[in-house]
Amino acid sequence: MAINYSIPEFEIVRNTDRCIGCRACERQCANEVHYYDPDLGKMMADDTKCVNCHRCVSICPTRALKIVKNNDTLRENANWTSENILEIYKQAATGGVLLSSMGNPKPLPVYWDKILINASQVTNPPIDPLREPMETKTFLGKKPEKIERDKDGKIVNNLSSQLELQVPIMFSAMSFGSISKNAHESLARAASELGTYYNTGEGGLHKDFYQYGPNTIVQVASGRFGVHKEYLEAGAAIEIKMGQGAKPGIGGHLPGTKSIGEVASTRMIPEGSDAISPAPHHDIYSIEDLRQLVYSLKEATEYKKPIIVKIAAVHNVAAIASGIARGGADIIAIDGFRGGTGAAPTRIRDNVGIPIELALASVDERLRQEGIRGQVSIVVGGSIRNSADVVKAIALGADAVYIGSAACIAMGCHQCRSCHMAKCNWGIATQRPDLVKRLNPDIASKNLVNLVSAWNHEIKEIMGGMGINSIESLKGNRLMLRGVGLTQKELDILGIKHAGE
Amino acid sequence: MKRIYVNEQWCLGCHLCEYNCAFANTNSENKCRENDMAKALKNKVINPRIRIEEKDDIHFAVSCRHCEDPLCVKGCIAGALSIVDGVINIDQDKCVGCYTCILSCPYGAIMPADSGSVIQKCELCTKNSCGEPACVKGCPNNAIVFEER
Structure with a gap:
């Protein structure tokens, strides 16, 4: 040897x-x-x-x-x-090939930490959220461009389907297979209680969780696992997954050893077979193709559900987002290069993609320049770590954020980055029954509710400090942000001034 | 009345309840202070009043269920077992160590105390300073609960 x-x-x-x-x-x-x-x-x-x-x-x-x-x-x-x-x-x-899990751990710049938030002094009074109303509710979806009236002058309801979020935070896509059934149940129950949404990921929706449908985003990914009519109808919105921040340009591979029992039946694949999601959707090679899938899904669900298109943040993300907006999507989800994963090739995870802060700023700016920002909502994910990151993301132009790693951490994840070993000692990223039972959804869902409620309180405090009483007034309000230690080029892309300016 | 209930679905078989029970019922002056478990139980063979029953992947804790019509109390020849506010108490000063209760308990929840001359059983931590039963407080997965049903 x-x-x-x-x-x-x-x-x-x-x-x-x-x-x-x-x-x-x-x-x-x-x-x-x-x-x-x-x-x-x-x-x-x-x-x-x-x-x-x-x-x-x-x-x-x-x-x-x-x-x-x-x-x-x-x-x-x-x-x-x-x-x-x-x-x-x-x-x-x-x-x-070296495999890794969770988000990119390399010491690359975290722009959130180089952005500072404004506060009111003297001339524009801050607001105390404990004494005055403060709104963090938001709606995702296409917004009407003009008010239409019928011949009697009454306003015509021309609003397309929307997602109503009590907090601008959703749980990002993590499939049943990559995470355990108890983890899914915890996310589903927490999303219902919080009045927000969790995302099935690409592994289908377990039959026990159809009851949480009004708070579920169902995903359609390149492998089309677990996709059928009832599945599409069960969710409040449908997400087409084009890419993932941790592994842009790469598909997925759930090994046969994990595709057992309910994981296989939920995915509608034979037990023990590898669940391979191709890198591309084999029916999407252009914006026109994407538009076809967007409208196929809208037709299938009678235009009742907004369609999300999720992409990884890559070099020309702004142009891609513009195409997606024109392709008929209601919501664009962008996943930054720090986003987590249950397994990815190490070199891809650590070297591919761009920071979500820059991607978000450039997408928001591009859509504004093209006059189509109102056609889509923007959701960002890829390592939103705390409420200040949420506030900064919204001020940079996001409508809401996705949290995945933070949600896992709330459930007990210690970021050991060994999900791909399938032996998660916390019962999250595993299918071994003796390990899955370690995650009691009674405890984990409460922890998730606590986390998001705590962040919501903090968001209100930060907004109050700025003299803003509604999350809508914070959206794209880049004047509330200043950069520190950034080059002029970085400031230009972020669309913010340097501190002191 | 509030009783201890165990849920096999969430029991991990970590056996911490046994150690928390043993610790809560030691005579250490600082009992129930987490920092002192090492001092209290170091190099001791524990004799807890709650026991994990297990085979393969199945685990669950067993302790006195505080039956409404308890066979142990009925069978006690010394009047050492009695029901006080629903909790089955053992008066070790009266116990003669005949073990009738051990033989009659259908759940195997009564056992000899360390001395062997008297018995011991779960008394819901009413005789120590824990308040809520220590096994419940220390269970990492809510597999042991203390509630009204």
Whole structure:
């Protein structure tokens, strides 16, 4: 056998004074890191298997555990970093494409952190959201361009179908298959309680969740998994997935080992078969083709549901968005390069796509210039991390945001980025029944409701500070933003001034 | 009356309820203070009043159900078991260790105390300073609940 060059990434530190040998860590670790050695009479750990999900740390009743970065080091080199070298070892040993999960972890610029928000002083009083009305409700969909009246002068209702959001935050697409049934149930229940929407992702809608239809966005992706008439009719809106921020230009692949039982039947594929979503939709090679699918879906649902087209943020996103708006979509969802995934080739995730902040600003600007901004709503996702990111996104021109990673974190995800291993110790990104049951939707849905409610309070506070009492007045209000430490080019693209200007 | 109910669907078999029970019922002065579990239970073989029953992928906790018409109380020859506000109490000063209750409990929820000369059972943490039963408070997945049904 060849020498294994790999180095454990983490080291498990056990305080033997505190460990009482209850073995909860051993029972709770799906990676089989912890074990009890009867000869030594104590708990031991195999660091090589640890993914640093923190399940054992969180569950240990005596706080006897911590996980630290392994300080075993290769010779330091700013160019040939340990990460670069270890990845080469891995590929030299296996010949495989490197896989990763969740969002891009590289230290690329986060523009949200270089944008600051305005507040009122003296001449324009701030508003206290606890004492005065403050509106965060918003509607997504095509807005009428003019008021029409009938021959009696009465206003004709020419409003096309809309999504009504009590908060400008929705849960982004995560398929049943990539996440567990309990995770889906948690999202569905939370969306219903919050008066917003969750998104089925491309894996179809489990029959138990049709009851949450009024708060569900059903997705139609390139694999068309689980798509049928009742499915389309079940949702409040239909999303055509053209791309995903974590892996623009790449399809999806749910391994046969995960396509079991209800995952396979919900996707309408044979059990154990790989669910492969092609990179393109094979019937869409132009805006005209996209328009056909948009209108096919509208016809199928009698024009009752808005159609969302979701794309990844790529270089010429503004032109693509313009095409989508003209293709008849009611809502454009843009997913930035930090967006999460259940599995993606590492090189794609870390190197393809552009930041959502720049994509959003350029799309909003382009649609305004073309006079078609009112034809579509814009929803952005791809690492919205807190309420300030939401406020900045809306001020840059978004109508609402999608949160996926943040929602997973609220449910217990510790961002260990090992979803592709299918052994999620938190019961989120797994189909193993013993792991899925770790996510109790009674607890997780409450956590999601808490998170979004907390953000909503904060959004109201921030808006109040600016003297704005309605989310509609914040939309595209870039005067409320200033950049710090940005070049003139970046400021121009974002359409904001530098702080001090 | 509020009782402890277990839900097999959510039980992970982590056995933390056993340790929380053992900890709540130790004689450590600082019982129920999380920081001291290591001190209280280090190098001890625990004898909890709640036990996980398990086989393969099925796990659930078993503790006294506080029956309305309890066989243990009926069978107690020493008058050590009694019902106080619905909670079945054990007076260990009266218990003679005949184990009739252990044999008569259909749920296997009564067991000998460490001394072996008396029995012990769940008393819903009414005799320690926990307030809400410690197994319920410490369950990480709401698999053990304390509620009115």
